[in-house]
Amino acid sequence: MKRVKGESLTDRLSSAAAAKKALAASFxxxxxxxxxxxxxxxxxxxxxxxEERLAQRSAEKEAEEIRRTAEEAAAAAARTEQEAAEKERLLAEQKAARDARYAARKARQRP
Incomplete structure (x- = not known):
């Protein structure tokens, strides 16, 4: 670093202090x-x-998720109910067919 002639340590310290004071005054x-x-x-x-908009969006997303979950649960319940009804109908058809075969067999045995 190049030194300016005639500048002593105290001169440099005082100029540094003055610069700090000027900077502090500026701030x-x-x-x-x-x-x-x-x-x-x-x-x-x-x-x-x-932050309010983010909180509102978060609340809207949560409400949408709850709504979607409720719809999925309702759809699953409806699907389960439909499957149970279909199974019951199928069992009724199978029973009717079995009863018809039984009646036909009994009819053949009674001449």
Whole structure:
């Protein structure tokens, strides 16, 4: 690093301290700026709205999932009921056919 002639350690330390103070003053000035406060407030409002929208979407998705689950359960119940009715109808047909065969056999045995 190139040194400037005539600059001693104390000169460099004091210039570094002055630079720190200037930087701190710059930040303090920005912090107390009313325009910055307004932008922060606007950003916070936008963030809150975004969180509300996300919460609403989440609630809508959950409601949709519950509705879909209920529909699937209803469809499964209807399908099970239909299968049970079909099985009962088939058993009734088989019993009727068996009874008809039995009656035919008995009719052949009684001349």
């Amino acid at each position: 303090q000035k920005k912090i107390s700026d009313p325009e910055l406060a307004e932008r922060r407030a606007a950003n916070l409002a936008v963030a809150r709205e975004r």
